[in-house]
Each structure stands twice: as structure tokens, then as C-alpha cells.
Amino acid sequence: MIRSLAGLVAATLVFAAIPLLTDNSYVISILTSIFLWAYLASCWNIVGGMTGQLSFGHAVFFGIGAYTSAVLFVRFGWHPLLGGCIGVVLASVLALTIGYVSARYNLVHLHFALVTTAVGQIALFLAMGWQFIGGSTGLTVPYKATAGQLFFRDPAIYYWIILAMTLGVIALTMLIRQRRMGLYFLCIRESEPAAAGAGIDIMRQKLTAIVISAALTAAGGVIYAHYIRFLDPDSIFGWQVSLQMVIPAMLGGTQLILGPVIGAAIFVTLQETTRTLLDFAGAPLIIVGLVLIPVVLFLPSGVVPSLVGAWRRHRGPIRLAPVAQILALSVPSRAATLDTDILLRVDGVGRRFGGVQAVNNVSFTCRRGERLAVIGPNGAGKSTLFALLGGFIVPNAGQITFDGQRIDGLSADAVCRLGLARTFQTAQPFRELTVFENILASAYLHAPSHTAALADAWAVLALFDLSSRAAERSADLNIIDQKRLEVARAWATRPKLILLDEVGAGLTALELQQLVDMLMRLNATHGTTILFIEHMMSMVARLADRVIVLHHGEVLAEGSMAEVCANPVVVEAYLGESTLAA
Amino acid sequence: MLVAILQGLISGALVGGMYATVGIGLTLVFGVVRIVNFAHxxxxxxxxYASWLMYERYGIDPYLSGLILVPSFFVLGVAYYWGLMRPMVGKSLLAQSLLTIAVGYVIDNTALGLFSSQMRVVAVPYAVASLSIGPIALPVTRLIAGGVGLCATTIMYLLLWRTGMGIAVRAAAADRPIAEAMGINTHSAQAVVTGIGIACAALGGVVLLPIFAASPSMGADFTFLSFLIIVLGGMGSFFGALVGGVILGITENLGATFFDGSTGHMLTFVLFVVLLVFRPYGVLVRRR
Amino acid sequence: MLLEVRDLRTGYGAVEVVHGISFELAAGSMVGLIGANGAGKSGAMHAICGLLRHTGAVLLDGQDLARMSAHDRARAGLIMVPEGRRVFPGMSVRDNLLSASLHRRVRGRAQQTLDTVFHTFPRLQERLNQAAETLSGGEQQMLAIGRTMMGQPRVMVLDEPSLGLSPLFVQEVFRVIGALRETGLTILLVEQNVHHCLELSDYAYVLEQGHIVLQGAASDLLVDPRVRAAYLGTSNQPSEAEEVRQ
Known part of the structure; x- marks a missing residue:
């Protein structure tokens, strides 16, 4: 972090020195343009790249900043920075509204892109129709010889301001990326269900991202208004402007902090070179289009990451923590005794999907420290039951009490924060993140500080034998390590009860043995209650204290493994009702 | 007043028939290929422009040029699918969107460079002719647009619901792997649909040219217009797009009577947001 | 052998779930593939039908289909009845049926095949113009089987036909499968419902964790305790299994 920051400052100093070496105003204007779009694309990338919400309407925030400051200055003589602050606030409020409505009504992916596009168009038509702010003819920001203005005779000053802002947004992005917030953003991009499963409040994180991004974009608009000194709706609010923030990010690589900057350099240089070389009105954008097509087709993660090739993400402070730190670690040791106190009580829970009663009147209890298995043939409603317990779906009937508190109706992240963590049937790691980051995301939940979370995450890695894989991309893990990671992630939220959904599937006998041993160890040393769905009967036999059999959404039998296996009703459920005596 | 409203209604519905065709083109491609074509x-x-050029250079009637242009754009659409869209199937939304946006950039700016931003009108003699039914005067070009739109949607309806190809296309849209397992070459089906979609756009360009005029900004305008249509009707829905197109034609026409153009446009986008929020999947599209 | 699968390996992403299995079907026979959940049955079926990438050979009447796309395999006559029915929901029953008979080999005889399907499933004829999604689960299963029949399969791959159906419909589905078998159709039946499967099949393979662990005449397997062990997983504790049996 320190080293990259130093590198950033050094690079900035080099760029800052350029106006001192040349007074070629063309060079300065091109550089200003590069850094302006680098700045804006970096702002866009906080929401578009990090949280994965595609905004095609960022020009609105840009325009609100630019117009508010300019109009207040031109019409009332307010100081541009005061007007700018108002603009930033207005943009943030709008962003909050858009973000809230989108998250509330689940407008994601394409729908988010279309809503932001439409908001951009509405702003464009409003600006064109409103004569007070210049209407479609535009607004000129005149030079006023007052103290309250933002006019510099030397264009290099604007360049320096924009350069400094770019440095600022990059530093901010790096900071966000190193901390909890940035990791949460990436988790949401990778998988929303898994993020909720790690206790992340998705709505809050999405709102944070879009507000930060919009406020910064608006600030860029403020400077731009006084640099260009002429605003017209098309070149401020146009869809084109929004796209010009997206394209550099895509060109350079949305996953890289410096991606948008490099993308902007390519984007602006390409256009300027074409403009000088070709005398054809649309040529610059034709070339941009023609370059963009192969980039999207062949270098889908952007020019920089693809060209670097075996590009290793060195993100997150991945250094081995001292052994002493691991040993002195703060994972609380829980009572290992199997007491009879009830941790989870499921009472008459039912859930219907359309005409199908997936879970019907299911009641059972689970004691603290117990290892309880849920088995049953395909389609018995086991996974639905887990989704109900984890807060991913709401039951139609019945209640669920966990640790003395009603949890039916709570959201998944709230349930997780109460101490009920789950794994997913098909492992859902945050694929593009490292193994360490996957666990860190969960470790943040109850850690008092960033350092504590790091230490916790290392401890969990060690506990699950994943230390050597810490820096690997989780999508690249083999199956046993993916399963371990899935359990480790749930474990890192320090749950009282852990729901394991078919963690044994696809493992060899040896791997299964390792997994069972590990779970037994966790259960014994930390007293964590384990509730698991499993088809691997050998695993059930070894791990479970007690077994519940589900069939057609109902509890068919309950008891020890030997008891349920001897139960003819269970055998029939598994092997099918037979006309022959088995 | 009543006559003005009636006039606006009918004349809007006539253009709306053509809008519907254009919107169906976009919605079909989205429904089957699952990629939004921002270059529509x-x-x-x-x-x-091609139609205008043929009129200017060779004096070919714009409607006649459609006979050449629509089939050529079908071929172009098939090539577009195989060359650019197919590699993007299953890629990120950002990548898919930027690919089609880039294609739009190239087309729009080539037009800008070749023809400048000037409006290009075809000065056909019948451009100002109109048919009077009582007090209502209907421009011939609009009548033709309505008629062609009706024919085109009927043909597409028959194609989709009365032929084997239609079954293949709908099956591929509903469940691509299972359609494959039933012996349907889903890539060919998607290519054909993309061809039809682009041909619909071309038909729209040819038929609307005598009513409006060709200009480079027309591209983005009609992309947004098509989005409005398919959001109105529910994304991916054929009948939704049909209804959406007619509604949009009427509101646009009536809006122009009562508001100035940009207010009317803005209101349609407000409607767009409201619909996206409250009826995001429209009436018909199925989400698995 | 009509269908011969050799050393089939497949999986999802980087995860291999089927580790080199081989099996074969004689023309006119019915072969069962059984195994507990997660044993890799579905993966194997998707692979031989071309819906999952795989290695190994899939020979239909001596012709290797391994490099063919899914639709070419279906056109060659290897057609599946997918797990969970997967009928095309918004399309009518008629269109669902016709969707499998669009290719050249069977197009001309579509009408006759349709009559055969209606003969087998009179209910489908009654609901011809109804949207498939409005059918009950059992009717959808009939539609899924009927749809595959429309493609005139040389080998019909039935993937978990009883899954999620009420007991009454399970009986009905297996009755139909029995009847199809009587017509001389070659069937590969993948089923959790061991007894039904083994009662109908001539020969069966037991799949466990992506390997074939047991095979034999269905009548032998029906009484083999190891089959039960493969399901209830007591194979690792034979003594306990013995206890349970007593």
C-alpha cells in the first residue's frame, strides 16, 4: 500500500512537471483531457467496476455538478466552489434515490443500466427545455472580475487541479480496496447471495458505492464547467458523455485500479490522433468503435490485464502472519460440552412455490453443540428448508427461533449476523477474489478492527489448511479446497450454528474423511452446532449425532443413523416403493 | 378539438404500427439471443440513408428500394450474429453492451462523416399527398407505414407461430440446451432471428424515411425508441412490443399536439422509468 | 451393440464428476443406471447427449458422436427426456411435441408419430392447444416423453422420470416406460427409484461417486445387498449394515 502510494505520487510529480517543461498549449489540453476522463472513469468504476452495477447515466451526476455551480455563479454570482458543493449534494441525493429504488425493486444488471440510461435522458430533456439554465442553446460562463470565481489564465492550473483530483480518486479507490468497504463491494459484484450469506448488508453497500461515485463525478463536473466555460445539454448530459466514462474503464480493465486511467489515455490519444490524421467528421469515434470491438471480443478483461498476461493480482496485504499471532488468536473457545439447551427451534414451517408445497409443516429442534443431519431423496425439500433457515426465503407458515429470537422474516445478512451461517449446495466462492479475501469478507463481520479481521482470516485459513492457497484466485481451486473454502467462509463469520449444504458431494473417500475429521474437530473444540444436508451416507454415519429424514417436504423419520436406516419407511423413500419385498 | 385528437390518434397509430415492427425486431433478438442490441x-x-442515397443517385422510389434493402439487411444481421454476437453469448453485460454500442458508434459516425449532420429528405411527389375521410386528413406516407407495419407484424406472427422455424426459435428462446437436445440447431435459430431483427430495423428505416428524414442522430433516437417500446410491452414479448409500438406512436403524436417535442420526449422517459420499476418484466417474458 | 459408451469423463467447470465410465446397450434392450444423488448420473447423461463437454467415445451403431453438437446427436437418434421435464413452458402442447420433429430425418413422418404419441398419451391430445406450463407435473412428464418420441429416437435416454411426481403418477410413468419397451425401443433409464428401475430393466449399472461400482442382470441386482449399500452408504461399515438388516 505504502509502496504503491509512493509510486503514485512519483508518477503524479512527473506528470505535474510537464507544464513546466513545455508551454505547448495543445499538449497541455490533451493531457488535461486524458486526466479528466481518467478521473471520471475512475469515479464510474467505483460503482460500475467494483460493485458491478452498470450505470449508463453517470453524465447526470457530472451535469448536476457542472450546471449547479455554473448557474449559481452566472445568475447569482455565488462562488463556484459553494455552488459546486451544492451540486455535489444534489448529485448525492439523486444517486441515493436511484440506488435505493433500484435495490428496493431489484433492478439489477440490464434493468439498472436501462434505468440509469433513462434518467440520463430525462435530465437531458429537462436541461434542454429549461431556459433559466440556458436551454438547448447552452450557457456561457463569463469571466467575472470578482474574488469569487474559478478562472485561471494559465491552462496548466486546470491541468494540475484535474491531475490532483485524479490522484485523489485513485488513492481513495486504493484505500477503499484495501479496507472492508472495497472487499464488500467486490463480494456484491461476484455473488449477491453469497455476500448476503457472509452477513453483508447489500443495500447499504450499494448505496455507499453509488453515492461516493456520484459525488466525485459531480465534483469533476464542477471543475469541468469552469475549465470549458460553455455548457450545452448535449455535451454535458448526453448519453455519449456517460459512455465516455464507461469506455475507458472497459478499455483499461474495470478490475484494475489504474485500468480506467490507462483506458482514458488510450481513448483520448486515439481520438486526438485520428482527428489530426483524418479529415472525416466522425472518424475519432469510428476508430474508438473499431478498437473497442476487438478489445471486447478478445481481451474481455481489458487491455492492461490481458497484455500483462500472467498478471498476478497482488491485492490485499498477503503476507504470512507470524505464527505467534495465529496462536494468540482471538477465536473464542466455546463450550465443548453437549448441553441440552435448544439453539434452533423450527415450528410447523411450510413454504409453497406456486402449486408445489416444497416444505410442509416441518418441526424439529437442534441442541447447542449437536451435529444434526438432514437427509432425504432428491426433491425432498432439504435445500428449501436451509434457504428458509438462512433467511433467503420467507416461510408461508410456522416460525423459526434461533438462540431465543424469531428469525423467520429476517433477511439473510441479518440472520448471519445473529450467528447462523450457511454454505451453498453449489459452492459460490467470490470467484475473482483470492482465497484470503473470500475469508476476510466473512471475518470482518465480528472483528473489532481491520487488523483483527486480518488476523482472524489468517487463523481461519490455517485452521482449514488453506494457508498455502491464500493468494490463489478462488475460482482456480480444486474441488476439495473449494469445499474447504466454502466451510471456512461460513466458519469465519463465527457462527453459533453452521448450515452445510452437501459439502461432501463430489469428494473422494479420503477427502471426505479429512472433511469429517475437520468438522468433528471444530465441533469439539469450539462447540459449534452443525446442521447438514448430505447424500454421502458414510459422512452422515460418521458425523451425525442424530438424523432427520425429509420426504415430499415433510419429516418422515428422526433418530440415530442406525434407527433411520432400519426404518422401512425410509428405505422405501430412498429405494422407491417396491412391489417385491427387498 | 375532437377532430384534432382523432386525427392525432389515427395518424399516431399508423406510425405506431411501424414502430411496433422496429420494436419487435429488437425484442426478438433480445428474447432469443439474450443480448441487448444497442446498435438497433x-x-x-x-x-x-441507403434508401435516400438510392433515391438521390438513381431515382429509385424509397419503397422500392426496400425490396433490395430489407433482404440485404437480413443477410447483414445473420453475419452480425455469427461474427460479433455469438462470441458474446454468456459474457458479462458490460462487454455485451459495449460491443453493440461500439457497432453503433461505427455506423453512426460513418453516417455523420459521409452525410454530415444535415437532415436528408426524400422529395417524392406523394410525400405531401393525403387521403381525406370526412374532416380527417391522413398523409399517404403514414397510411403506407401503417399498412406495411401491419403486414410485417402479421408475417412475423405467422412465421413464429405457424411454422417449424417459429417453433425452433421459440424453443431456443425458452430453454436453449433442451432445444439443442431435441435436435434444434439453436445457433442457426439465433442467427435467423438476428437477421429478422435487423431486417425489421431496415424496414423501419425505409418506410419512415418519407415521413421523417434521415439524420445521424436518428440511430440513437430509434434505439431509445425501441427500448421504450419493449419496456412498455415487457422485454422479450412479441405482442407486448406490438401494443407498445402503437401506444408510443399515439402518445408521441398527441404529445406533439399538446406539448412541445422535448417535454413529450421527457415524459416518455419518465414513463419508462416508472414501468421499469413497477413492471420490470412486463406481461409475457418468462424468467427461469 | 446399439449404444456403446467408452471411458466417459465429464464434469462441471474444473470439477470432474464422472471419472471414466463405460457401458453399453443392445438394440431393443432397456438398461438402468442407478446410484444415489450426486453419483454423477445426470452429468453422464448430459454428456452423452452433448450438453456437457466430455472425453471418451459415444458410439451409436458404431458411429462416434463424441465430436458432434447436441442437436446433431439428437438428429442421429440419441435423444433424452430431461430431468425435471423441462418442457417449453409458454408453448402449446402441440408445439412442444413438434419441436423435436423438425429435422429432416423425421419431418416427413411427423403426423404418424404424432398419432402414436396420442395413442400412448390420449391426455395430450385433449390438451393440444394448452400452454405446457398449465399442465400438471405428471402431464408434463408425459409431454416430455412424447416430445422425445417425436424425434423417433434410436436410443431414448430417460433422466429421472419419476422425480418430483406423486406416487400415482410414478406408477403411470413406469407403466408407460414398460409399454414403450414392449414396442422395441432401446431405453437407457436413469433412476433413483431402484426397484422400479430394476424391475423394468434387463441389465443395470450402479454408479457411485462417478465410477461404475457394480453391474449385472437387473434381476440379480434387485436382490443384491450391495445396491442398497450404495444408496444408504453403509458399505463402509459392513457389520453395521448387517445389524441393520436383521
């Missing part, structure tokens, strides 16, 4: 309007514009 650009293809429409390209066809409009």
Missing part, C-alpha cells in the same frame, strides 16, 4: 437504431438509420 443505427441499423435503421443505415437503411434510411
Amino acid at each position: 437504431g443505427s441499423f435503421l438509420m443505415a437503411a434510411a
